[in-house]
Amino acid sequence: MNDNGSDAQGDALLRAALRLFADHGLGAGHRAQSEAEAAFFHGDRERYRWWMAITRTLDRKLAVELAGRMGSEDFGTRSAPAR
Template sequence: MPLRFAAARTPATSPIARVLARKSPGRPANDNGDAPRVVPSSGIDPTMRAALRQFATHGMAAAGIARFQAEKAHFAGDGDACRWWLGICRSLDRRLGERLERSLAIEDLLAR
């Protein structure tokens, strides 16, 4: 009868223990890019505060409503209000804000 040798294993190094061991968490992903956000010394900048308030009021529709307000101000000729709402829209949804800015620039060119 042949003899087989099986080395003893400690429970800490068994394959099951290695699978069940907790892995250290990796670094969190950041989809905002590497540029740090400049915040005034008084805390959160006013546009971000307004964007958060807009989101609290309107939920997922907040960016669309901000876009509507920006367009309404633009067509009323109120440039300051348009820039304000555009900033809020851009804070809530960057791509929507960029599209809105391009469309308003095209409207300005067509109006001339």
């Protein structure tokens, strides 16, 4: 296994999580969770998955909680709430 390999998406995710933590401190996970939830209800799958990944990076328990409330982390594998 080569630990020196580059994972651009993983690096971008880590940078975004660290930036959010720098801006919001211990509340960063809740902020990311709120962004993911907003994206979910706006029907923006890509943005939901991005914010869910940031939430998971910062606080796995919050991500699991959100995925349970939204029906699925994969967004759309179960029916979404009616608008």
